[in-house]
Amino acid sequence: MRFRDPRSVNLTPIWVLMGINILVYLALLIKPGAVSVLEVSNSTIASQPWTIVSAMFTHQAFFHILFNMLALYFYGMYVLALIGEARFFIVYFLGGLVGNVLFLLLSGPYAAAIGASGAVFALGGVLVMMVPRLKVMIFPIPVGIDLWIAIIVLGVFSLSPGVAWQAHAGGLATGIAIGYILKLQARHRRS
Numbered sequence: 001m002r003f004r005d006p007r008s009v010n011l012t013p014i015w016v017l018m019g020i021n022i023l024v025y026l027a028l029l030i031k032p033g034a035v036s037v038l039e040v041s042n043s044t045i046a047s048q049p050w051t052i053v054s055a056m057f058t059h060q061a062f063f064h065i066l067f068n069m070l071a072l073y074f075y076g077m078y079v080l081a082l083i084g085e086a087r088f089f090i091v092y093f094l095g096g097l098v099g100n101v102l103f104l105l106l107s108g109p110y111a112a113a114i115g116a117s118g119a120v121f122a123l124g125g126v127l128v129m130m131v132p133r134l135k136v137m138i139f140p141i142p143v144g145i146d147l148w149i150a151i152i153v154l155g156v157f158s159l160s161p162g163v164a165w166q167a168h169a170g171g172l173a174t175g176i177a178i179g180y181i182l183k184l185q186a187r188h189r190r191s
Contacts, residue, residue, distance in 0.1 A: 013085050014076040018069050024057045025065050040100045041112035056096035058114040068116045075123035095122020095171035102170030113164035118171030124151050125175020
């Protein structure tokens, strides 16, 4: 799959999403208790339905937002170069929504989740399907490895206690499905 140089792509969609995430993070530093009206949970989804979306922009831990925003930036550059802005937003939001729905379906009644990980994993899923051999760097490994290996490594870390693996899995599955469809469409256009 060929795509434009990611450095030549308009990164405004990525900056907007990162800006929203950072603003919510800073707001929670000022008022940490507000997380209860932003996180998605089976115990509150009926009375707070907006949390299915707001949880995608909510982080409380510095390294949580740092790693999600780094992944959003790097995956996002390539996805924008491959599929354009409209499809980029579709992948991001659909991955986040499916991730949150899967979290609700597979978690306990009082478990809660926050973070952009489902949406970010969806971007990674699209890339895995469309350019699986894309070389990426994983700190502290000093050599580039294939993206699909990096996604597996990240998936294993998703199984750590306290991580909403359901959201990661839902986002990744969504991205893989969309990437597969887009790859088929690209093949069809070439033939």
